[in-house]
Structure formats: C-alpha cells, structure tokens
Amino acid sequence: MTRVVVTGLGVKSPAGNTVGDAFAAVLAGTSSATVIPELAGGRAPIPIGCPLAPFEPLDYFTGRELRTLDRTSQIGLAAAADAVADAGGPPAGACGVYVGTGGGGLATLENLIVGHTLGREKVPVYAVPTLMSSSTASRIAIRYGFRGPCLTVNTACASGATAIGEALRAIRSGAIGSAVAGGLDALLSPLAMHAFARVGALSERVDAPAEACRPFDADRDGFVMGEGAAFLVLERADLAEARGARVYGEVSGYAANCDADHIVTPLKDGSVAADCMRAALRDAGLAPGDVGHVNAHGTSTPHNDSAEAAALHACFDGRTPPVTSTKGVTGHLVGGAGALEAVLALLSAREGLVPPTANFTGGPEADLLDIVHGKPRPIPVAPVLSNSFGFGGSNACLVLTPSPSS
Structure with missing residues (x-):
C-alpha cells in the first residue's frame, strides 16, 4: 500500500x-x-x-x-x-x-x-x-x-x-x-x-x-x-x-462510519465507534496491541465520554493502552479538534510522552481505561490512535505512526 x-x-x-x-x-x-x-x-x-x-x-x-x-x-x-x-x-x-x-x-x-x-x-x-x-x-x-x-x-x-x-x-x-x-x-x-x-x-x-x-x-x-x-x-x-523532506511520521490508517442512531447523543454502547477504531487499525495493518496510546475524543460531556470508554474497552478487549484527552487543555475546537489532536497525537507518539488529561480525578471510566493524568507519561515510541466523534453520529479514526525524533 x-x-x-x-x-x-x-x-x-x-x-x-x-x-x-x-x-x-x-x-x-x-x-x-x-x-x-x-x-x-x-x-x-x-x-x-x-x-x-x-x-x-x-x-x-x-x-x-x-x-x-x-x-x-x-x-x-x-x-x-x-x-x-x-x-x-x-x-x-x-x-x-x-x-x-x-x-x-x-x-x-x-x-x-x-x-x-x-x-x-x-x-x-x-x-x-x-x-x-x-x-x-x-x-x-x-x-x-x-x-x-x-x-x-x-x-x-x-x-x-x-x-x-x-x-x-x-x-x-x-x-x-x-x-x-x-x-x-x-x-x-x-x-x-x-x-x-x-x-x-x-x-x-x-x-x-x-x-x-x-x-x-x-x-x-x-x-x-x-x-x-x-x-x-x-x-x-x-x-x-x-526531495529530502523531514518526516514526522505517517498517516497509516483511517476509517469513518456513522452510529445512525441519534442526531446529538452517541450510541450508548459505543459499538459502532469501536468498529470504526478496528477498521482504522486494519487499514494501517496493525493489531490493537501495536498501539502505544490513544488520543481520545474525550469531550467532557457525560454521554460522549461513557460511550467512548465503552468503545475503547471493546476495541482493545479490555486491555487499553494509555488514554489521554487534550481537550482538557485546549477546549473543543469542533471542526478543528480532530486536526489539532492528530498533530498532538503524532508529536506525543514521536516523543514517547503522553500528555495528562487535565482535571481528571477519577470516575467509572477509570475502571475501563488507563487514563493518563497528573503528569506526562513516558511510553515506547509506537503508533497512536486518534478518535473524533461528531453530532449526527459521525465517527472518524486516524492511526499515525511516528518517525523517530532527531
């Protein structure tokens, strides 16, 4: 490919x-x-x-x-x-x-x-x-x-x-x-x-x-x-x-689908979002265990975060890699969110350093996910999954594979 x-x-x-x-x-x-x-x-x-x-x-x-x-x-x-x-x-x-x-x-x-x-x-x-x-x-x-x-x-x-x-x-x-x-x-x-x-x-x-x-x-x-x-x-x-260009990494996988359930609220069990993640990983030729961390959509809304937690738990068969949401720092940029998070996710993967999820103190999602909080977490350099989920049930997942930083 x-x-x-x-x-x-x-x-x-x-x-x-x-x-x-x-x-x-x-x-x-x-x-x-x-x-x-x-x-x-x-x-x-x-x-x-x-x-x-x-x-x-x-x-x-x-x-x-x-x-x-x-x-x-x-x-x-x-x-x-x-x-x-x-x-x-x-x-x-x-x-x-x-x-x-x-x-x-x-x-x-x-x-x-x-x-x-x-x-x-x-x-x-x-x-x-x-x-x-x-x-x-x-x-x-x-x-x-x-x-x-x-x-x-x-x-x-x-x-x-x-x-x-x-x-x-x-x-x-x-x-x-x-x-x-x-x-x-x-x-x-x-x-x-x-x-x-x-x-x-x-x-x-x-x-x-x-x-x-x-x-x-x-x-x-x-x-x-x-x-x-x-x-x-x-x-x-x-x-x-x-042309001898400097390379940050690759966009190695992508998938998009739709919950087809509700105009605002995500599908509660996260099953279609999980399918989107799996499809993006297949597109990249990767298995879930190859992912070093996830930059989650993580909006801080009750319904989105619980649905995404369920989706991640299902996609990774209960063994999720470290998960962060950078929206705790940046807020939600709507159409700009997925692009900014793709940039931050690629840099995090390249540097082997996952940003903390701002303001996270605990909750039921912590039982399903390994949520990075408090301080950045060092990890091995590895591909990253970046999730974006929109009103109307639109799901888009990117897989980015970093090049070693010089």
Whole structure:
C-alpha cells in the first residue's frame, strides 16, 4: 500500500500558535479556559471558553487582504501557511486541499445579520466569499496555486479528522501526490454558545473556568468551547524522500462510519465507534496491541465520554493502552479538534510522552481505561490512535505512526 507521510505541521490554538508551544502546553496539563469578555454580561448563557492564543493577523496578511477574510479564514490560512513553510515550501505536482469545519462562517454571519438588522452597517461587497464554508480551502489553493481537489467537509466535530483521512485516501489512490489537510472553527459567538448551551453540551462551571473541562472525570458536566485550526502537509512517501523532506511520521490508517442512531447523543454502547477504531487499525495493518496510546475524543460531556470508554474497552478487549484527552487543555475546537489532536497525537507518539488529561480525578471510566493524568507519561515510541466523534453520529479514526525524533 502507498505510504503517506507528514512533512509539515501548523497550528493556531488556545494552547499556543506554534506546534512547539501547543505541545508544551498540553504536556503541562493546564487548561486555557477563561471568561470571554465578549460573551460576559448576559450576552451568552455560558461566558467561558478557550480563546485562541494571542495572534497577529498582519504577520500573515496585508491590511487589504484582511478586509476580505473573516476570523475563521484568518486562523485557518495562517495555520496552513505555517504547515507549508514547515514542510519546506509548497509540494510540487498535483496537491489537494482538504478542510474540515463544523461551523464555517457562522460567527461572521451572526455579526452581519445583527448589524444589517439594526441598520448599523451595509452588507459588505465580500460577504458571499467570506461566508462560504469552502472559503478557507479555496483561499489556501489560490495562495499556493494548488490545482488538485479543493474540498470542504463537514462531519461536525469529526470534520478535521475526516478531512485528513479523505486526503490520505486521495493520495493512496494516485489522484494526487500531496495534500494540505486539516480543520478549523471559531465559534465563540453569542449565537453559537446559546445553541450549544440549549442542547446541554457546555459545562456550566462559569465560576471556575480552568476546572470546567474534565474529560472522563466523574464530575464532568460538558465541554468548553475553543477556537483554532491545525493543518498537516501529507505527501506520498517516495516524493517526500526524493526531495529530502523531514518526516514526522505517517498517516497509516483511517476509517469513518456513522452510529445512525441519534442526531446529538452517541450510541450508548459505543459499538459502532469501536468498529470504526478496528477498521482504522486494519487499514494501517496493525493489531490493537501495536498501539502505544490513544488520543481520545474525550469531550467532557457525560454521554460522549461513557460511550467512548465503552468503545475503547471493546476495541482493545479490555486491555487499553494509555488514554489521554487534550481537550482538557485546549477546549473543543469542533471542526478543528480532530486536526489539532492528530498533530498532538503524532508529536506525543514521536516523543514517547503522553500528555495528562487535565482535571481528571477519577470516575467509572477509570475502571475501563488507563487514563493518563497528573503528569506526562513516558511510553515506547509506537503508533497512536486518534478518535473524533461528531453530532449526527459521525465517527472518524486516524492511526499515525511516528518517525523517530532527531
């Protein structure tokens, strides 16, 4: 089977805006959650979130360009640009762009509707291209002249992982030789926060934001919304070798399926998610015992974490490798979550160091899983399974095999 390697990484996240800073933050295990001033004072029922680390758009765009880019596209384009630079420049030949997003330009649309309704501002000339969910993917392609497939996928919270997996399949098929793939979202807006609060997804620990996101913990009550983006440059292994590229590792397995049960709540027994994990491992040519650790979806919602724990227990026949959820530090980036976690999972596997699950103190899931908490855990260098599960029952699992760090 065609090997597909990772030659570039880029992140814009609450944990940091460089790959090194983000990885160091999740190893430290300290939550980035805080009160969001724009959501406080009754503007949103839950005014806490994990905002992007300080970010200067002018480092990436001219003032003229910024007038045509909403926040989501700014973050996504910047992360993609970092990944391309990290890879040593744009890959040669047919390169595709695969972007996952759960909300697209929702926050921008909200602002435009409010402003237009109140008569405060005219609808801008660039409203349509700004609001298109496909805008970020198109702008990445335009910036670098990538003329391969330019696709935007939405599988809710699994979108980023799905985009990476579909890019993997396209390269394996021979349709393209390389891809820039990842995910993004920026949903810290009053409307989005109201909507997620209404379905009971958000933690209500508004007086203790740093303690609010507690994946797999017995006292969890919901996730903390985050914002950000992450992108990977994927290349056919022989092409990367021919140009002497630095290789972080491989995307060696991918699978996607659907619970087909409920629009919001995951299947309680986790059986379909377990099937997805098994399929991703088969795709990678690996057995469950070959996995060194799992970066879980681990949102900190009661239903998701219990279902995922059951799925992991079943997939690994009761002998799970170490499990972590980095959302305790970063919050939930929705469409960007699976992509950021793929980056962090690959780095963890490469360094042989599993980040702790922030705020975990115990609970019934600890009887099913080996949950890393308190401090990072050294492990042998080995493949990692990264899980992403979205509303609508969308499941996407990636297997990443690290190259030794130099």
